[in-house]
Amino acid sequence: MPLGTLDRTPPPFFKQGPSALSKLVVFSALALFLMVADLRFRLTEPIRTAMAVVLYPVQWAVLQPVQLASMAGGYFTSLHAAQKSEGEALQRLAVQAERSLQLEQITLENQRLRELLAMRERIGTQAIGAQVLYDAADPYSRKIVIDRGQTHGIEAGSPVVDESGVLGQVTRVYPLVAEVTLLIDRDQAIPVLNTRTGVRSVAYGQPSTSGDGLELRYTLASADIAEGDLLSTSGVDGVYPAGLPVARVTLVERQAESSFARILCEPLARVQGTLHVLVLGSIAASVPPSPLAETADTPRPARANRPGVRSSAP
Numbered sequence: 032m033p034l035g036t037l038d039r040t041p042p043p044f045f046k047q048g049p050s051a052l053s054k055l056v057v058f059s060a061l062a063l064f065l066m067v068a069d070l071r072f073r074l075t076e077p078i079r080t081a082m083a084v085v086l087y088p089v090q091w092a093v094l095q096p097v098q099l100a101s102m103a104g105g106y107f108t109s110l111h112a113a114q115k116s117e118g119e120a121l122q123r124l125a126v127q128a129e130r131s132l133q134l135e136q137i138t139l140e141n142q143r144l145r146e147l148l149a150m151r152e153r154i155g156t157q158a159i160g161a162q163v164l165y166d167a168a169d170p171y172s173r174k175i176v177i178d179r180g181q182t183h184g185i186e187a188g189s190p191v192v193d194e195s196g197v198l199g200q201v202t203r204v205y206p207l208v209a210e211v212t213l214l215i216d217r218d219q220a221i222p223v224l225n226t227r228t229g230v231r232s233v234a235y236g237q238p239s240t241s242g243d244g245l246e247l248r249y250t251l252a253s254a255d256i257a258e259g260d261l262l263s264t265s266g267v268d269g270v271y272p273a274g275l276p277v278a279r280v281t282l283v284e285r286q287a288e289s290s291f292a293r294i295l296c297e298p299l300a301r302v303q304g305t306l307h308v309l310v311l312g313s314i315a316a317s318v319p320p321s322p323l324a325e326t327a328d329t330p331r332p333a334r335a336n337r338p339g340v341r342s343s344a345p
Contacts, residue, residue: 140306146194147307154192156272157312159183161191163305164208173213173238175199177308180207188270190311196276196299197221197264198308209310213302214277215243223247223277224265228255231265234278234296243302245278247294252285254292262296272311276300 049057069075147160159179167174179185181204189201191211199219203210212219219236237246250256260280266273278296285292 143194144307147309149194154272154275154309154311158309159185159312161185161209161308161310163308167210172218173216173236173243173302174202175211175213175305177209177211177310178207179310180205180209182206185209185310186313189313190271190275192275192309192311193300193305193307195301196278197271198300198302198305200270201310211308214245214298214300215302221271221277222265222268223262224273225256226261226263227257228260230254230256231267232262234262237295243298244281245296245298247280247296248291250292250294252290252292256280256283256292256294258283270313 065075161177161179164176164178167176177185177191185201185204187201187204191198191201197214199211199213199216201209202212214221214234214236215238216236217238221234222231223234224231232247232250234245235248237244247256258280262277262279264271264273264275264277276299278298280294281297282295283292284294
């Protein structure tokens with residue numbers, strides 16, 4: 032075909048299709064119709080339901096990572112909160128435990144002070160309350176230091192007791208403090224009386240690594256003494272008032288080759304850890320003087336020279 036015979040006119044309408052404006056108008060009208068129909072007659076409700084059912088697995092699969100991330104964040108947040116709450120609870124528990132210990136200590140101290148006051152009333156002699164400051168530095172002795180001294184009327188040789196019994200004796204006095212030697216010291220001895228049999232004896236301090244106590248020395252093997260006997264002060268020394276609890280017999284050993292029995296006693300006073308004590312006044316003034324001392328102090332009359340006897344005097 033010759034080139035000049037080609038048709039240069041645009042194609043007809045039905046070959047090009049509708050224009051973009053016409054498509055916009057048609058689809059807008061269709062959308063408006065569908066919206067009105069759905070609003071009035073709910074024509075698309077079955078389609079929406081079917082699509083929701085079909086798309087639910089896809090939605091669930093897409094939401095799982097988001098939920099896992101949210102759960103992980105919540106877990107770590109709750110874990111941090113739980114750890115913080117646990118730390119605060121432990122702090123409160125420690126404070127309550129400390130207060131409980133203080134309360135128990137105060138209650139125990141109050142009870143011991145009441146018992147100490149009751150002991151003071153039973154003794155009936157002058158007594159001065161004192162607090163134990165510390166143990167003596169000498170490792171070879173059993174001594175304590177109290178917060179009362181010469182300015183408070185403390186004298187050397189005064190008995191010291193706690194709420195349970197005799198604790199020791201004041202051996203050294205300073206202006207503001209005093210040193211008390213305990214009964215369990217190896218240089219201490221105290222006259223005692225067996226409250227069951229009425230037999231008198233002397234208890235000596237017996238310090239040891241296994242447990243400090245007392246020992247009744249030079250007691251015959253045939254003596255009537257048994258484990259559990261209570262020993263109290265006899266009052267014959269003029270230092271300790273009579274009737275104060277001292278110790279309880281814990282061991283009695285009788286050996287055939289020895290004439291004396293080995294008798295060990297446990298002091299009733301708390302020789303370890305006591306806090307408050309009573310220093311008793313001296314009872315020497317209430318004890319009558321010894322007749323031997325009176326005889327020694329009375330001057331002897333001069334002997335007259337008899338006839339026939341020469342005097343040795345020049």
